[in-house]
Amino acid sequence: MARAGLSTERLVRAGAELADEVGFGQVTVSALARRFDVQVASLYSHVKSSQDLKTRIALLALEELADRAADALAGRAGKDALVAFADVYRDYARAHPGRYTAARLRLDPETAATSAGVRHAQMTRAILRGYDLTEPDETHAVRMLGSVFHGFVDLELSGGFSHSAPDSQQSWTRVLDALDALLRNWPAPA
């Protein structure tokens, strides 16, 4: 019989596509085997388990996101950088909802430490260097930005803003305006 040419790499890529098509929750080893027209057990030579597959998809998504974010940040600073960075998240989530969901998978600490998640944190700090925050406020701001971006995108993705005016794009723009204003004028502890 001819071989299908499976590899961990190809499986993970196909898994990511599958996630975007049918939702990350529906990504199964079985579905992937069907896609390659191959017996389910065959995939277990390339992937340790269903969980392993999902983790690898998450890591792929994190890398793709970090790459795009790095591109977007090149040559930008201040609000320009903030908006470009934020838009990368939102656009990625809209274009690749399954991958984005995967990127939010809980990783165990050591996996997380060697993932592209680290680059995300570094880039967020790079943006904040355009504002005059000192520690520990910069850390608080890093966390706030992460919260807003993820929170907004999650809510938008799960339909929280649809069917209500104004459309979410307008809120996104105004929220980023507000964040920029806030960072330029970060308040002292109450």
Add this chain to the structure above:
Amino acid sequence: MARAGLSTERLVRAGAELADEVGFGQVTVSALARRFDVQVASLYSHVKSSQDLKTRIALLALEELADRAADALAGRAGKDALVAFADVYRDYARAHPGRYTAARLRLDPETAATSAGVRHAQMTRAILRGYDLTEPDETHAVRMLGSVFHGFVDLELSGGFSHSAPDSQQSWTRVLDALDALLRNWPAPA
């Protein structure tokens, strides 16, 4: 044989407890049947499907959250209300991680429209009435608050802030300070 005294109500409650113990993702009809020491098929008289069970747990969590939020808001206004409301989310998520995850389940529009989610939106607006925002800025602010609360709590729940200083409580306090300052001084469009 003696009857176990199952009911939709009891199943949903037990399902919520199970979710808090082993994670919402691990809530299955089978696991629930085991907990009641009953055959799996028996549960299908009380619950339409696995999805139905999960949706009901989500609705329960949304109601519990709304009830607590309403209690917390009673007699409070301004920043006091903002902080109390935000703390309800965070505390609930920490005390009931499985239920909180359930509360974030994507509901179909009609289910969502009759859920306690509506009360959440109303309460957020009530808080904002303590600040001088007019439409459409109030709506943008509603969305921003929802994003920050959910985003922060999600990140905290998935371990995003652990093992790094300062501890997340400090960031939470300062983020709420910042949000209060921002709402008191909401910027005009850029």
Add this chain to the structure above:
DNA sequence: TGTATTTGCCTAAAGCTTTTAGGCAAATTA
């Protein structure tokens, strides 16, 4: 080029979850 080794996908099989169908017995109502 022929042989040896590695690698890739296969069959088989066990265990778990979901869901439907039909049945008997316990609880409720009359």
Add this chain to the structure above:
DNA sequence: TAATTTGCCTAAAAGCTTTAGGCAAATACA
């Protein structure tokens, strides 16, 4: 007490996960 409803049961089919062991194709090497 008899009739009806309700609750949990057994049985069974179908799908996903995972392990074990095997044959054949690809690769390495002489």
